[in-house]
Amino acid sequence: MSEVFDKVKSIVSPYCKNQEALAAATDSTSFLDDLAVNSARLVDIVIDFEDEFDIEVSDEEADAIRTIGDAVKIINEKS
């Protein structure tokens, strides 16, 4: 997996209620359904992505982030 993927995993870790799913995460792992991240915390996660990767994510782009792969794709496009 890429460096971005690993960074995304470490950013999500504090908000993730299912650490086993996070350890075995793939691109298709869903933040809400698989990692049991509280939907309200997705805002914190996107803000952390912006700070960590020095990018800006629009509301529409943030709404489209459902999986780790979605996040990695947006970060790669913007970095």
Add this chain to the structure above:
Amino acid sequence: MNIFNRKRLKLSSQKTISLLFFPVLYPTLVCWLRWVRKYRIKDLKSVRKQFKQIKQNHPGGLLVCPNHLTYIDSIILIWAFATPWSYFSNYRTMCWNLPKASNVQESWLYRSICYLGKCLLIPDDLQQAQATMEDASYLLNTGQYVMVFPEGTRSHTGRINTENYVYGVGKLHADSPQSELLCVYLRGDKQQKASKMPKKSEQFSIQLKLVSISTELSGRRAMRDVATQMIDHLSRMETAYMDSQ
């Protein structure tokens, strides 16, 4: 018909139907609260006087943000804020509420009461929930009173949830024309932690505090900052309540 007009028609229809049923629904609910559940609100006159003053100072509507411990917090607060005559003569000042759809969707009776009680249900689906928040934002921008629980859900510890609150209410305030909002701390004497209903014969204390909240941030950071400030205010009100007991 465009989205704006559809939204306006939907909400104004709900408000009109709700007003038509108000003379039946409101007294029924208050009778249930007062004589079946035997609830009492401490210093009721003082609470109503304060709310009246606040209404006079905020003719353009207001966001009302209470703490959340039971399913009927909003009903108790609506009862506490004003007399039925006051609501009937100025129905705009009876707060719209935003309960979770999942709490009422199993019962047509609850859904009907919610509709007639000026509730906009928040679905679990994020996009649909966003649409409901847009409706609430429209209401605030058109001079209505809107009640939203900043904690997002009932506090299972019985204390203001300063860790896992929602940020949507922050956006609601950031998008509203008002700089002030009304924080409300409601608590029954016997209420230890979250429950579906307060205990029978419960006596409630209610504190109202108008607060001015602003932020220099934008977008989702502003949303988070505003929501955090709301929770901080509620938390301070809770500390003051606990210290006074």
